[in-house]
Amino acid sequence: MITMKDIIREGNPTLRAVAKEVSVPLSDEDIKLGKDMMEFLKNSQDPVKAEELKLRGGVGLAAPQLDISKRIIAVHVPNGDLENPEPTLSAVMYNPKILSHSVQDACLGEGEGCLSVDREVPGYVVRHNKITLSYVDATGEKQKIRLKNYEAIVVQHEIDHLNGVMFYDHINPENPYALKDGVLVIE
Ligand SMILES: OCN(O)CCCc1ccccc1
Numbered sequence: 357m358i359t360m361k362d363i364i365r366e367g368n369p370t371l372r373a374v375a376k377e378v379s380v381p382l383s384d385e386d387i388k389l390g391k392d393m394m395e396f397l398k399n400s401q402d403p404v405k406a407e408e409l410k411l412r413g414g415v416g417l418a419a420p421q422l423d424i425s426k427r428i429i430a431v432h433v434p435n436g437d438l439e440n441p442e443p444t445l446s447a448v449m450y451n452p453k454i455l456s457h458s459v460q461d462a463c464l465g466e467g468e469g470c471l472s473v474d475r476e477v478p479g480y481v482v483r484h485n486k487i488t489l490s491y492v493d494a495t496g497e498k499q500k501i502r503l504k505n506y507e508a509i510v511v512q513h514e515i516d517h518l519n520g521v522m523f524y525d526h527i528n529p530e531n532p533y534a535l536k537d538g539v540l541v542i543e
């Protein structure tokens with residue numbers, strides 16, 4: 357089971373490497389890794405388990421954060437209202453690739469954080485508002501989906517990890533809250 361001790365922190369060179377594509381059909385090892393990553397996310401969002409296991413809450417995780425330089429991400433985005441436990445996006449993605457994106461940019465009003473960054477780094481992280489994404493799913497099937505807003509932002513944060521990019525690389529060092537015209541601020 358993955359816990360915080362398995363997550364590498366900034367300074368570890370793996371976070372700055374470009375991760376390798378996984379072979380398809382997927383190996384048992386890569387399938388198990390994906391399952392373990394998804395289990396971590398669900399545990400991290402469960403108040404009892406997160407407390408027991410001392411987990412920081414996360415909506416996404418990338419294999420390089422486990423010091424595994426492979427193009428595998430997991431995302432588990434809970435639905436806002438507690439009544440409806442259905443997540444808005446829950447998937448393990450192998451070899452995810454952004455095929456196209458909107459001209460429209462977006463950022464989270466509250467900025468971003470990262471399980472591999474043990475500090476606050478304030479500022480807007482400007483990303484694409486909408487993306488068209490291809491990936492291989494846990495069954496080995498090719499998928500092609502369109503995402504927007506928060507789900508699109510989470511997936512871009514994770515794909516950045518596969519390319520050695522950290523969220524704060526996108527923050528304007530002169531003015532962390534500078535925004536070009538037309539960028540959608542998502543609250
Ligand atoms: O890489 C996953 N991770 O460090 C957990 C935080 C994920 C995340 C946080 C804010 C906005 C987008 C994604």
Ligand code: NI
Pocket residue numbers: 469470471472513517
């Ligand atoms: Ni991260």
